[in-house]
Amino acid sequence: MKKIGIVGIGNILFKDEGIGVFVVKYLEENYQFNPNIDLIDAGTLGFRLMEYLEDYEHLILIDTISIKDKPGSVFRLTDEELVGIGSYHQTAHEVEVVQMLELTALKGNRAEVIIIGIIPENICSSEIGLTETLEDIPFKTAVAQVLKELEKLGITYKKVNNKTLKEVVIKNFGSYNGELINKRITNEDYRHS
Template sequence: MMRNIVIGVGNVLFKDEGVGIFASKYLEENYDFEGDLEIIEGGTLGFKLMTYFQEYDNVIILDTVSIEDKPGEIFRLPSDVLLGLGQYRKTAHEVEIVEMLEIVSVLENHAEVTILGIIPEDIVSVEIGLTKKIEERFEEFILQTIKELDSIGIKAIKKDNKSVKDIGLQLIGSYNGEHLSRIPNEEDTTWS
């Protein structure tokens, strides 16, 4: 039985740098999958990636990619291509992914690693929520992921229609300056 995993990597505190996290959560909330698939939000995983690269057959990483091109462009980077892209390493997690790949690539058994990356517009501002440009391309990013899963025999079945904003509010309670307001309930005595 093939073991497959989707890892959303990134940091939601810096605008578009959270795109991988939002995407993995979006997949979980809006789709059911037929086949052996695990989905995790990796945050900034570092060396933990090693174990995934060794224990799974297919690893699909959703992340930003720092390639000189237009924000919102989507790239599919198989690990061998990634290893050749020196200038790709901009954010800490991009560096870590490549470093882990370099280490496991010499091992006999390691996963087929594919990165689906989207070029961010803003990974500097401290705010939770994607930029307009990345929001416009988000659905396409999700469809590319579903296509990638399909190619390894995993079928996606749509079950819900939550927006990326819904996901952000649900996950963190904030999205581009909008916040969930907490309403105290009657029994909540800590408010008195």
Template sequence: MPEKDKRILILGVGNILFTDEGFGVRVAEELEQKYEFSDNVTVLDGGTLGLKLMGPIMESDYLIIVDIVLNDGAPGEIFRLLGEDLNKACAFKNSLHQTDLLDTLAQCSIIGSVPDDVVLFGIEPVNYKDMSAALSPDLEARLPEMEALVLEEAKKAGASYALRTAENPATEKIYVPRDTCGNS
């Protein structure tokens, strides 16, 4: 399949009510607000939907997931994970959604429709237990770097994108804005 025909899903997952746990969702929001993507790309706030994500996942050829991971790294460290490393990173039990994501990928596999390529861009959290809509300052500072990594991965997969302007503004509403006043 030609690169430009690949259906690419950029999936940000997490719970925005628990500080860094919402990092993946915040990346998806930022990408959707800043960029207009080619028709073969879907940017999705997967929140904590778990098995409800099966449809979008099975309809994609290239899946890019953004989430926090406990990977024995330094807080704020970014990882690009594939295969078995991805499975290990998604298997931790201290998250409100991770086992759902692993279960969702497993269910898609059982049905026989898993994207050809699955990449997880994970970041080691600073704080994922305190209730706050704000990211920790360390992870807030890493948003632009993670966005750039995801954009580069999408481009390699066959995506194209352009910065949004007044003529093509984002239509997606952010219902729970990030608290950026540094309360975390």
């Protein structure tokens, strides 16, 4: 059986920078896959990406991509195409992704890699959650493209929940665009003790 992984890359603390991680968490909360695949929240993993590139046969990486195009545009790239885009290397983890792809290519034993890259609108503001530009059509397009890639690899899937992006992010990270899980402790909490 093929070892397949979906890897969400990005820093969830900087708005659209977290879209790769949010896609993985959304898939984890809403879908079942047959046979099972690994859904990996890689954050800004850096050199740890090498482990995944060497241990899996197929990887789908989801990340923001810094190329000149309209925010919210979604691209499907091979690893060779990504390495060839000079303007891509704008954030620290983008540089690390390219370095790991290049290093593992030199070693010879590496997963087949597809990158789903989304043009961000804002990766500077410190807040968990996507901009309005990315949270509807681009997010859904990225999810649909990942599912399409899985179908090509012989993976079937079934939607088992209808959790929204906002619900998924609040459950996993505690807030979404300033809206928090209500964890306020009140006097009522102490009266029952």
